[in-house]
Amino acid sequence: MTRTITITSGKGGAGKTSTSVNLALHLATLGYRTCLFDADLGLANVNVLLGLYPEYNLEDVILYHHNIEDIIIRDYKGIDIIPGSSGVERIANLEADQVEHLIESFSALEGYDFLLFDTSAGVSKNVISFCLASSEVIVVIAPEVTSLTDAYALLKILCLNGFKGSVRIVVNQCKSTAMARQAYTKFKETVKKYLSIDVVPLGIIVQDSKVEEAVKDQQAFVLLYPESNAAKCIKSIAKRLREERPEDLESHRMLSFWTTYHELITSPLKLTATKKEKKEIIDDASSQACQEGPPQEIRAPGNKGVPDAPKDVLQHENREHIFKQIVPFNNLPALPHVVLKLIESCNGDESTIQDISQIVNKDASLSANVMSMASSTPNGPDNRVTDVNEAVSLLGKDAVKTIAIRASEHFDFDQDTARSVLDLKLFWRHSLMCANLAELIAKKTSYPAPDEAYLSGLLHDIGKLVLCLSFPEEYAEILRSYMDKPDLLLEGEMHLGATHYQVGAWMINRWNPQSFLADAVLYHHEPVHSILDAFPLVKVVFVANSLDSETAEKTGTKFKTAEEVFGFARSEAEELISLAKEEVNRAAKSLDIDIDPPGPPERSLSEKDTEKRKDVARAVRDISLLQSTFKNLLETYREESILKVLKQGIQLLFNIQSVLFFLCDREKDLLVGRGLAGNKKNDLINDLAIPLQKAKSLLTRSLRQETVLDSLSDSTRADTPIMDKQLIRFLGRDGMLCLPMVVHKAHIGVIVLGTDEHHISYLRNQGKLLAAFANQAALALAANRLRQSETAGPKDVIKKIKEILNNSVDGSQSRPNLS
Structure with a gap:
């Protein structure tokens, strides 16, 4: 029938x-x-x-x-x-x-x-x-x-x-x-x-x-x-x-x-x-x-559950839901010892990019932060950064120093958060051990890119730090529950919705590495029989992790795994472990890190560790974040270069990727868009102009009122003109925030930041920092315009800038013409 x-x-x-x-x-x-x-x-x-x-x-x-x-x-x-x-x-x-x-x-x-x-x-x-x-x-x-x-x-x-x-x-x-x-x-x-x-x-x-x-x-x-x-x-x-x-x-x-x-x-x-x-x-x-x-x-009738999807x-949907909640990951926490050494190196006049790269390469968090930042910076037709050395070279000293300062924000750990439960020193040691083991295995097996293997090993557990920051209370409970049972940690992460290796691979994929780096992270907890037919980099990181795995140590499988995957005899595997330990100990000594004996977080934090935290706090206090971003602004002689520095500063300070600049043209009474070269999308901005007398535009209102305004507030959302809606669509965000650039009532222009509903409250709480940033930006652009004046010599420029800075703002003075 x-x-x-x-x-x-x-x-x-x-x-x-x-x-x-x-x-x-x-x-x-x-x-x-x-x-x-x-x-x-x-x-x-x-x-x-x-x-x-x-x-x-x-x-x-x-x-x-x-x-x-x-x-x-x-x-x-x-x-x-x-x-x-x-x-x-x-x-x-x-x-x-x-x-x-x-x-x-x-x-x-x-x-x-x-x-x-x-x-x-x-x-x-x-x-x-x-x-x-x-x-x-x-x-x-x-x-x-x-x-x-x-x-x-x-x-x-x-x-x-x-x-x-x-x-x-x-x-x-x-x-x-x-x-x-x-x-x-x-x-x-x-x-x-x-x-x-x-x-x-x-x-x-x-x-x-x-x-x-x-x-x-x-x-x-x-x-x-x-x-x-x-x-x-x-x-x-x-x-x-x-x-x-x-x-x-x-x-x-x-x-x-x-x-x-x-x-x-x-x-x-x-x-x-x-x-x-x-x-x-x-x-x-x-x-x-x-x-x-x-x-x-x-639900079906009678409250009978019907599985609505496999x-x-x-x-997969749970993971996507988790990924949407993950916080920006260019400020993952790092050991204060490494942060202090990195800041000192960035401040040193004699330090080279190579010196800085060597320090970054010894810490998984800083490497991830640098790679994440560099991958969002336009750097050629394929927008791809292949390793930490290239990333550091692309960003430069000041940007790397700012990344180090941001990594220090997490030193005052709340005792109820995952960051207090996850021992950063043990995490640092295991990551570096895995990195060195991966590099040694790569060389031993003639893998053509040992540097890539090193970075893959260094970042294999980076998803743990991302989960720590994104779900501090939930992940703290998971870590506490499985602290003595690391082999069951993955089960706890699955209940959360995503494992650390899934989160780590997802993060790395966003860098567009065009390699199997993300796969090496994704598959490092697979059963050994599944790894046997994988591509070499996945095998290398899998075995490296196994040779330094606490679970493998307990079960006695680490040497068996190395033999099964690569045919290493026990003596060969032991030699690799010994060499890797020597490298880790050498790195720990150079960074003044005590890594022995390992133990629970409350016992592994030594007096030296506490002092290092204080040292970093003092170093960060001595370094103004704005000065780090704008150190060379007044010495930059082209408007486009200034805008590039400003955009990078915004990315670092506020984690905003969508940025537009509109500068005042007083002769035409317009706000004129300024796009950055090398970005075809931004080329469209050069054709945009907004009349300064355009009453409804958020950009002109912000400039006239000389105050920060955003399109997501109740007062502005209801009456958004089409011009502003188009800019918001161009930015690809839920809304925009306008920063007026003003120097002693002289209107220089407006910085437009693309932002989303979930991020706007954070930006509003950064009002003072945003205002300070806008003032510095206005000063740099004003100085550049004076510098470009045919009638103004160097002494005239300095004199006019001092006049701008020293004059009181009383409204009765005439507005300097800096257009």
């Missing part, structure tokens, strides 16, 4: 045909005889989706007496396909002998386990007839208002025509399971309130780029990308479809199904409904159906 299932939707674009095709193909792979009937009038979507162009369709059977066998596309990837096309519409107008011939032809279709009908979207007579004749109905909806309201209208029409069964719902094109839950819940509540029809969740299909790629290739994504999230969702839906048969399900013989369908299509059906019942779903769906949050299950898809 055949299960006849009609798959439909209230509105086009919900993904009905894609669902039908991929579901049919997967049922076939499970061993079920499956036939897909393309009942989408005139459009033949199944054919287009799969790149099939049949010679005949159902119309040829009706009008030209072809047999059904003539039109069936047999065994396409395991399924049979019947191209219905416009022939379906003609069934309602057949003569008696034609009907008899057609029904007899359809009787030849006996023997299928599943017959799936992919109908047109909407509430046509054909769609309603297929639904009423079928043993099961699946409605595909998307989490957006029109899809929900049109699906409701479809169910309303079914009720008006006596439909008494249950309808299964598939929520497609979901950005998250939370969005699917909101859409389904609201839909079910409205249906339950107004209609005598039972709605049951069948599953969801998440948004997946592989779906679009498969469509372009005219193939089914469940076959082309079987491990994609969308394919896993289809497989989950198929599993529930075959396991959860409706209790009152009646399988059909083809003769009875098509007889029923013909009776329905030739009978008068009610195809209209009032719009009164739609109002509630229209009012609430737009606000509720598209909200996002932590993943939750869709477990690994939900885990």
Whole structure:
């Protein structure tokens, strides 16, 4: 007996045909005889989706007496396909002998386990007839208002025509399971309130780029990308479809199904409904159906939990939810010993970039901070930094010093946070051991890039620090729970939503390294048998971590792992460990770090460590962060160079990547955009100009009021002009913050920072620092304009700057012309 299932939707674009095709193909792979009937009038979507162009369709059977066998596309990837096309519409107008011939032809279709009908979207007579004749109905909806309201209208029409069964719902094109839950819940509540029809969740299909790629290739994504999230969702839906048969399900013989369908299509059906019942779903769906949050299950009647997506898809979504909450990671905490040494080196006139790189290379946190900052700095066509030495060279002394100062912000550890539980000295030692072991193994195995292996080993556990900063209380509890059981730490991290190796790999991928560095971090906790066929860098870091792993030490597997992966004898592995320890001890001595004996955080913090913290605090206190950023501003002789320094300073001080500059042109009474060379997007800024008398623009208001303004406050959000909206869209953020650059009432211009809702409160709390930054920026640009004046010599420039700085601001003085 055949299960006849009609798959439909209230509105086009919900993904009905894609669902039908991929579901049919997967049922076939499970061993079920499956036939897909393309009942989408005139459009033949199944054919287009799969790149099939049949010679005949159902119309040829009706009008030209072809047999059904003539039109069936047999065994396409395991399924049979019947191209219905416009022939379906003609069934309602057949003569008696034609009907008899057609029904007899359809009787030849006996023997299928599943017959799936992919109908047109909407509430046509054909769609309603297929639904009423079928043993099961699946409605595909998307989490957006029109899809929900049109699906409701479809169910309303079914009720008006006596439909008494249950309808299964598939929520497609979901950005998250939370969005699917909101859409389904609201839909079910409205249906339950107004209609005598039972709605049951069948599953969801998440948004997946592989779906679009498969469509372009005219193939089914469940076959082309079987491990994609969308394919896993289809497989989950198929599993529930075959396991959860409706209790009152009646399988059909083809003769009875098509007889029923013909009776329905030739009978008068009610195809209209009032719009009164739609109002509630229209009012609430737009606000509720598209909200996002932590993943939750869709619930069926009776509070029975229905798994709305495969477990690994939900885990992926959980990770994405965790990644969205991760704090900026260019100020990860570092040991005060290393920070102090780095600041001293950056301040030293005789220190070279190589000297600074050597210090950074000995600390995982500082290396990550430097790589993160350098990767966001324009540095050529591929915007790629390959190692720490290149990153330090690109940033320069002052930027690296600022990074060191920011890393020192975390020295006053709260005793309840993860940073107090995670022993930074033990973390430093293990990271450096793994780095040196990885470099030694790379050289021993003739891996061509030992420096890359060193960096991979150094950063392999960097995700722990990111989790410490992003989830201090939660991660502290995990660390406390598993402090004596490091082998169970991963289990605790999984409960949080993401492991340290997943977070570390995600962070490194954002640097666009174009190497297997992120993979080396991602796979360093895989089972050894999975590593054997990995590429060399992954193997190198895996074995390096194992040779210095506390868990491997306890289980006695570290030497066995080295032998299994690389064929190292125990004596060879012991020699590698000895050499690595010598390097770590040498580095610890040069940085004045006591690393023996290791112990819990409260015992491993020596008097020397405490004194080092104080030394760093004094060093940081002696160094003005603004002076570090603007040390050479007044000595920079080109406006573009000044703007580049300002942008880098903003990135370092406020973690803002989207920055625009508008400078005053007094002759034309305009604010004129200034883009930075080498960035095609910023080239567009050079063509922008805003009249200074433009009353509504946030930029001109900020300049006139000489105060910091942002577009996300209640006072400015309601009346944002289109010009400002365009700038916000250009910045790619939720809003913008405007910093007026003013020197003794002389208006120099405006710095525009792109910011988001979650970041604006932080920027507002930095009001004094922002104002100081803007003042320094204004002074540097004003001095440069005076310097460029043909009539002003060096002494004149100095004199005018002193006048600007020394004059009191009393409003009665005339405004200097610095345009």
